Amino acid sequence: MQQIIQSYRTGNLELAEVPIPECGENGLLVRTACSLVSAGTEKMVIDLAKKSLLGKAMARPDLVRQVWGKMKKEGAAATLSKVFTKLDNPIPLGYSCAGQVIAVGRNVSRFVAGDWVACAGAGYANHSEVNYVPQNLAAKVPEGLGMEAACFATVGSIALQGVRQAQVELGHRVGVIGLGLLGQMTVQILKASGAKVLCMDIAQAKMDLARKLGADFAVHADNFAASAKNLTEGYGLDSLIITASTSSNHPIELAGEVCRYKGKVVVVGAVGMNIPRDDYYRKELDIRLSMSYGPGRYDPVYEEKGIDYPYSLVRWTEGRNLQAFLELCSEGKLTPVEVVTHRFPFEDALQAYELFEGKTGEPYLGILLKYDADKPLQKHVERRSGNVAKSASAGDVRVGLVGAGGFAKSILLPRLVKIPGTIIASIATATGASAKGTSEKYGIGRIFGDVPSLLQDPSTNAVLITTRHNHHAEAVLAALDAGKHVFVEKPLCIREEELLEIRNRYEAMVSRPVLTVGFNRRFSSHAVELRKWIEGSGEMPVIRYRINAGYIPGNHWTQDPEIGGGRIIGEACHFLDLCAFLAGAPAEEVFAASLETPGEYRTDNVCITVKHANGARSSIDYLANGDPACAKERIEVFCGRGLAESEDFRVTTFHKGGKRRKFKSSGIEKGFEAELLAFCEAVKGRVPEPIPFSSLVNTTLATFRILESISTGSAMKV
Secondary structure, eight states: OEEEEEETTTOOEEEEEOOOOOOOTTEEEEEEEEEEEOTTHHHHHHHHHTSOHHHHHHHOHHHHHHHHHHHHHHOHHHHHHHHHHHHTSEEEOOOEEEEEEEEEOTTOOSOOTTOEEEEEOTTTSOSBSEEEEEGGGEEEOOTTOOHHHHTTHHHHHHHHHHHHHHTOOTTOEEEEEOOSHHHHHHHHHHHHTTOEEEEEESOHHHHHHHHHTTOSEEEEGGGHHHHHHHHTTTSOEEEEEEOOOOSOSHHHHHHHHHEEEEEEEEEOSOOOOOOOHHHHHHHTOEEEEOOTTSTTTTOHHHHTSOOOOOTTTOSOOHHHHHHHHHHHHHTTSOOGGGGEEEEEEGGGHHHHHHTTTTSSOOOOSEEEEEOOTTSOOOSSEEOTTSGGGGOOOTTOEEEEEEOOOHHIIIIIHHHHTTSTTEEEEEEEOSSHHHHHHHHHHHTOOEEESSHHHHHTOTTOSEEEEOSOGGGHHHHHHHHHHTTOEEEEOSOSOSSHHHHHHHHHHHHTOSSOOOEEEOOGGGGSHHHHHHHHHHHHHTSOOEEEEEEEOOOOOTTSGGGOTTTTOOHIIIIIHHHHHHHHHHHTSOEEEEEEEEOOOTTTTTTOSEEEEEEETTSOEEEEEEESSSOTTSOSEEEEEEETTEEEEEETTTEEEEEETTEEEEEEOSSOOOSHHHHHHHHHHHHTTSSOOSSOHHHHHHHHHHHHHHHHHHHHSSOEEO
């Protein structure tokens, strides 16, 4: 299938061939009939992408500060690698479309295949022949309403939420600043609400259109203040909705001038927000920001999991706003098609974006892309110039990549492709844009829209799994069933029943493929030096491991027990594995206690004590309440009347008998190259499995027991 994507590095637009996305359990697959090009939002994204690197930095100083902080902590090379990886991510354009449902996820009950729906959301309702859309970001199109009107539902719901924030009552005098798509939709909704509407712009054509759509008065910006005074007999507007997009502070200043005492100012567009205190204070104005489509926006529980808010408590969610807008259109109270200035067949979609660049000199407002419903769609994509053609040698490690997030692209893939005899032959990701960008950068020959198809591909003999944590177990089991060697990023799984199934399935296999987990730290040269030093001491060590993990908000996916498993399962497994490696024995018993700060840190500040099977002891302090500017990891090992100290895998110092020896690396060396090499060599049959399977099981099981220990206050056998 085809999709419009843009390179964030160069700004180039492309109508790209990408695989059809997989239908997730909480959403729908929708074959697009019509999509709306947002002349404001998309132009802003395109303009930013076309800026030079310096221009991007000047436009986003907040991101520059983050990059500078990372450089001071992680070094320039590692940080710049992540930055350039981010720049290489293609951007899917579009966020408002309509079409027909062709598949539904197993948790979806409100929709069936064949339904006509309007879809919302950047990253979901893209300019693409097929989209995967979470169920709460879709609404059924009323019978008889055309797809052209329905594809306006996202923009319409943004305008509708702004009107709701203004709390408009019958007969209110309401102002609208800015008459682009949002402004025109806002004018119509206000008229449907029984308000008298005064709106402004600087373009005569937009003012004329607003009058046609019902505005009582549409005036030039220069005359707005005087008109507001005349309309309200000097009292001022009951509320004013700002739908303009400008860095200027003028709209917010003008709002303070024209609103009445205790009036409301609602900011929908992106404008300057330096609020003049005097006007707002003296009039006691109520200023409100309208959050996109409505309640539920940016909430992963609502959007990704499809869990709706209670109807009685949150009457108007973003999904219900979508539905309300469609109903108003169906009743003829709103006529969004009136704002359409251009229509393009999807195969000519790039011509639509030439309007933004002023190449044609034509004025534009509503731009629609129309899709061919009878066109056959290609489910998978094969690149003739890709790595499949180069995988002739039977001894090659031919990797199928499952998932391609930032970690995989910035850390794993650049190292993996440097290993001789290793080829990334295929890829399957949740989004076609991500798969295409990654395939082009690394010459990947085949792009799949789902994991089962990738696993059936005979051109691969190994898989690298880098998806979100809740998909690890399923992918591992499927890969083992397909007879593939498996490298899965940590954790191995997030539930004990998943671990039991993996263990039983793997141990029952007659011919076992290589199975390893991305516990990279044990492969660091610093860890190897520490292990040699411990073995040379002739004693069991006591290990103290402090992790300054940093704060992660509770709504991040890694914190969700059902998706990320939480930070103990999702990340602390790293440190348990390293302690087991240094101690030379698995965990036998764990005891853990967390800092009691409910709601903020969850179990993010934990002190863990580990008894190893050989009598060694480890203590792991996993902390989220420290200064992120300080070193992240510090290890101390006591044994044989000696002390070893290692900080951030840069410098390890060995003390014994009053003497000191240092081991240094050129930068932070966490063992990524060595672990990938060990996996590839094991696949080729040259070395044993990188980490014993029993150790993988023990470490994973230990994370579950740590959570039990926190809950019960008791030590737990592993």
